[in-house]
Amino acid sequence: MNVALFQTLFWDGRSPSLDHQALQPILNPVEMGMPDGETAMKAIRDDAEYQEAFKKAYVREMNYEDLGRAIGAFERTLVFLDSPFRRFLNGDSDAISDEALAGFELYDGKARCVTCHPMNPSNPLGSDHRFHNVGVSARHQDFEELAKQATKILAEDSSEQKLDELAVGTDLSELGRFMITLNRVDIGSFRTPLILNIGITQPYMHDGSLATLWDVMDHYNKGGEANPFLDGGIEPLALSEEEIDQVVAFLFTLTDVRFAEENQQQFELQRAAAKKNRPIRDEAMAERSILPFEQRVTSSKSTDQ
Ligand code: HEC
Incomplete structure (x- = not known):
């Protein structure tokens, strides 16, 4: 979309x-x-x-x-921009709930989402079109080791096709933008996605490792996964449960009205899943599914020791 x-x-x-x-x-x-x-x-x-x-x-x-x-x-014909939030920006003050409006204020302020996901009349797409490491892929990756491997392989063949093969078929994809630029600051960085229609495009992040928008909020709320290449804008946010619900309510107003029914269903499914799966606060960790390569990295590490 x-x-x-x-x-x-x-x-x-x-x-x-x-x-x-x-x-x-x-x-x-x-x-x-x-x-x-x-x-x-x-x-x-x-x-x-x-x-x-x-x-x-x-x-x-x-x-x-x-x-x-x-x-x-x-x-290019798949354009879906007519969301309740867009209608709100265009002057229809009833287009979103008070809860969602409070969520937008957090998004635009305390939660700092807007620094990378701009959302205003001149850029209502929710992306700065840049690349950031927000600590998604950092969980079980030895970035240095991967970067060494990538640099070696790409020195021999950095053709378009080779890059595509490595990005789709190997763990080197976790290096993100670094694979293209070989610039260390890009390690683990990915393009800021447009967050329009986000209510119906689960699972989230480049690796699909977060199942619900509540999990996404938990991820940001604890400041992502620590790693040396983490973007400076990612820090713990200390949002309360109520505030998290508000930001999530806002995110669900970004879906095109043609998908209103699906959006509502997804909201209810995600809310139920979040109620069931999310850890109690204080131990708040994003609920992330363990991906096959993560297990591989973890187990090879433990046999090394
Ligand atoms: C430092 C820049 C930055 C900040 C701050 C930031 N994001 Fe993101 N966001 C990104 C990037 C980059 C990705 C893709 C990351 C990845 O997949 O590794 C992303 C991914 C997402 C996704 C998943 C999109 C998808 O299509 O899977 C959502 C939802 C999201 N962000 C919402 C938020 C919210 C809500 C906040 C505020 C609490 C926020 N972001 C703060 C840069 C940022």
């Missing part, structure tokens, strides 16, 4: 445009696994309908770059 508004594609921003991005998964060995664009074209070139549609759109023989352009053109 709203990918037309992204300035870079993929969580590490390795692709500059939708037309370019669309061609990567087709060639990635763990996604569609085509050896090259030419082979991909062979699979559709004989289809009369495609031939005609391509001819009409591009007035030339079918080719792989135009395939990317066509998919990109379709994706």
Whole structure:
């Protein structure tokens, strides 16, 4: 949704445009696994309908770059901006509840979300389009070791396709933006996502490790996972339970009204899950699922010792 508004594609921003991005998964060995664009074209070139549609759109023989352009053109139609909060910004003061409004004030103040997720009439998208380490991938990663491996592999081959393979298929993806820039300050950094429609796009974060928006709030409230590359803007927030509920209520007002029903259902599901799964405050830790690579890293560490 709203990918037309992204300035870079993929969580590490390795692709500059939708037309370019669309061609990567087709060639990635763990996604569609085509050896090259030419082979991909062979699979559709004989289809009369495609031939005609391509001819009409591009007035030339079918080719792989135009395939990317066509998919990109379709994706640019998926625009979902008409949310209750947007209506509120446009002057409809009844569009959101008092609880959500209190949540927006926290978002804009004590909770500091707005520093990376701007939300105002001139930028109502919720992203600064930059990269930050907010301490999601830091839990069980030895960033130094991963960075060493990545630097070595990329010295031999830093082609677009190699980057895509490493980012999709290996633990090196946890290095985030560093894989593209090899700049140490980018270790564990990911693109700030647009948070529009966030109520219905669970699970959250680049690794999908947080199940509900309450878990997201717990993560930020405790200041993320400590690591040497953590963004300076991430610190414990000391929000109360009531304040967390308010910010979450606000986040659920960012969903396009066409998904209102799904949004309400998701709100209720997440609230029930949060009631059941969240630890009692004081021991507040984000409820994170353990991912397969985390277990691997943890167990190899314990055998080392
Ligand atoms: C320092 C910048 C920064 C601050 C401050 C910040 N965020 Fe984020 N946010 C990010 C980045 C970067 C990601 C992606 C992180 C990742 O996946 O590793 C993210 C991810 C998210 C996501 C998940 C989006 C998705 O599509 O999965 C939500 C929701 C979110 N932030 C909400 C908030 C809220 C609410 C606050 C305030 C309590 C906040 N953020 C504060 C930068 C920030």
